[in-house]
Amino acid sequence: MTLLRLNNVLFFKEAVFSSYLYHFIIDINECTTNTDNCHKDANINECTTNTDNCHQDAECTNIIGSFNCTCKAGYSGDGVNCTDNNECTTNTHNCHQDADCTNILGSFNCTCKNGYSGDGGNCTGILNFKMN
Numbered sequence: 001m002t003l004l005r006l007n008n009v010l011f012f013k014e015a016v017f018s019s020y021l022y023h024f025i026i027d028i029n030e031c032t033t034n035t036d037n038c039h040k041d042a043n044i045n046e047c048t049t050n051t052d053n054c055h056q057d058a059e060c061t062n063i064i065g066s067f068n069c070t071c072k073a074g075y076s077g078d079g080v081n082c083t084d085n086n087e088c089t090t091n092t093h094n095c096h097q098d099a100d101c102t103n104i105l106g107s108f109n110c111t112c113k114n115g116y117s118g119d120g121g122n123c124t125g126i127l128n129f130k131m132n
């Protein structure tokens, strides 16, 4: 059996009577089989050349031959699509029990309820004394 390579397609040649039969075997992907002769040290930084497709709320990380997209803290998704986590409805906030939670992009705010004071993480009741 004789192997032939023509336009990156591998054939084997089989003698049948006085002529030959050519059998198509498989197309060789030189890029994935590392049989190409492309320059390997060309690490393009897709993040700084703005050729990445990361979401605006994702971090881009350059790696050799590619890049990675990771949603920023407070966001969920695959890096190409990132959506804000609603910490208030998913109860992943750390607001005090006497505080109101307000969802914002990438985070949340805690505000002490009326009659309480504090930073929202800690709220203490305000005592009102009426002087007679």
Ligand SMILES: [Ca+2]
Binding pocket: 043, 044, 045, 046, 062, 063, 064, 065, 066, 067
């Ligand atoms: Ca790269």
Ligand SMILES: [Ca+2]
Binding pocket: 074, 084, 085, 086, 087, 103, 104, 105, 106, 107, 108
């Ligand atoms: Ca949020």
